[in-house]
Amino acid sequence: MEIDLQLEEFDVQCSIEGCSYIANEGQVERNNSIPRTIKVWKLSSDKVLDTGKPVVISSGFGRSMDQMGSLAANLAANGVPVYRYDSLDHAGMSDGNMVDFTLSTGLASLEAVIDWVAQRHGGSDVGLVSTSLTARIAYRLVSTSTSIAFLVTAVGVVHIRKTLLSVMGEDYSSYREEELPATVDFERQPIGTIGFYTDFFKNNWLNKEETIEELRTINVPISAFIANGDEWIDRSEIEEVIDPSAHSNRTVFIMEDCEHNFGKNLRSAEYFLISVTDIVCGYTLPDRDEERIQVGFEQILNQSIKERRIQRSYTKKSRAKERAHRNSIEEICES
């Protein structure tokens, strides 16, 4: 059965306090009075009611919002209005480039989107699904926000220093500022180090203990999905931080034979998708008595290609601008 899915695009403005970035000449404070734009997508279907409680999906580090399209399509098909966004200074269509990313920018972006969605839907009760590094950001936001009704995390980072050591093969947090390389590569994409690690210390993103502390103050339900073959996150640390045996509203889901990039195994990704759809619908549509709708392979594929093309068209335009800029500089130099 083909579900009629509607994709809408919004610009959400965000002013970031205390955010800094590296310019060619060195560290430069950003002018915080100029709001920056976060691109937000809303996916809905004719099953979505005006009173439907919304869900925000935040993609993992280095991933753009189209990559959570299957989950968004399934939730929307079941009557949940779904919002996705690209963080500032990150992969995707929002302002900035990944080289300037800091965890606090990620937090400010998520907070701006949650506030905007909550406002659109009459206050609180926004669900949040977060993946990988953004799950760590989500734990911090949920510990202070009154707008979030429940949290689902997938391969959520709880001990950033340790995870970054696994990913990079080096603990750059132990370097002095002057020893840091200007950039390090994540999946062969350059990430600026000085801004990232300055924020890392200044805003206390460092250790597991801080995550445990934040989790202590969270009362909303948490469902945490763990990949048991996760090469970047120690499974036992997630279980320790979430501590489901001590909290009646927390559950840990262990995905067997999966790596950190669990979506690579499309069959496991499908079990994840079914489980998350059930969890989210359970919270957002508690009175729903229809059977769960699962969007078919072809429709998911069509939606995914449609969304990828939007992202691609944006990337192409950005590249064309860069090219034009490059050419004009060359012309000036030549003249």
Add this chain to the structure above:
Amino acid sequence: MEERKDKVIIESEEIDTIIFSGEKVWRHTKEEQEAIREKMVREAFLYHVDSCGEYRDYVGRKIDNLSVDLSSIALSDIPLIPTSAYKKNTLLSVGEPDVAKWCLSSGTNGMRSRVPRDKTSLDRLIGSLDAGSELINHYYEHEVEVLNLGPDKYEAGDIWFSYVMSLIETLYPTTCFINEGTFLIDDALAELELLEQESSHVMISSPPFLVMELIKSLKSKGRKFNFGHRLTIITAGGWKKRSGEAVPRDTLVSLCRDYLGIEGDDQFRDVFNQVELNTVIFECSEGNKHLPPWVAAFARSPVDLQALPEGEEGLMSFLDASANSYPCFYVGDDLGIVEHKDCACGVSSKTISIKRRVQTRDTRGCATSIMTEAT
């Protein structure tokens, strides 16, 4: 009321753990590959005998009314379906509502095969694309630009070859250059002009005859690109109805060197697939098509369909455990060789080499005779 659990285990099927393991697919030892193949293909055989009535009846006629222990049958003795049976019959191992796509062959030789694929089979097919592409190189999405000289998914419709090629758009940023059946050659050349100035790796994915058209166009315009190591050309599907224009592979590679500026033969790769097969088989840098461990292949005698020793040329047959919605145990119209190679690319596995399509009425006759038994 359902009891709350603080821990839930989500299990994965063994075959999926193997198929979706990316580059690790190619790291199994010879013994491990054989063990996986034996287990996965045999399990798939028992599953399809159980789930597909038509195949069960056929196997019953071939193996003494199923009185023998099917779980101990040698893989080379698993009853094979001729590809022609997929044209006339509906071989289905799942309920019809679970079919996500009816896949059609291009019908080069007349009637089309019609193969039902469910989501599980299609997911695994994409898994085979992902694993196979590791034989080319490991690229992150942001590092690659793909020019698919074939149609996109929407224009490909149900035609299998075009559909499979269009799936590359789900893995990498892709631009397609067929619109309403017309090859937009000038658009493709304009895109190459732009990409030549960029730093990303470029992949051209195409049937060989469209690569040839591209080259001819460059030749007529007197334009040559110089992509160096930044370009990989992936061909698939053969020359089909354009076989009259076919040029040997070496000639095409040489033309790609001259007009696109590739530097090594390893920048030209061919992949093998047909509508009945649920796995895409990729070529490595040494030009060998490596078989992943969930697929068994045998070259067979055209006379009695007995499996031939490795290295001997015969009718190619495949047993693919990744197909869930239909039995994928078939003998086709291609002549080829199956042999194990400790390849210089670093992969040690069974390889297939397709030599040519069956042309003569006599050789085709063998497949026709088993088709009669199958239908």
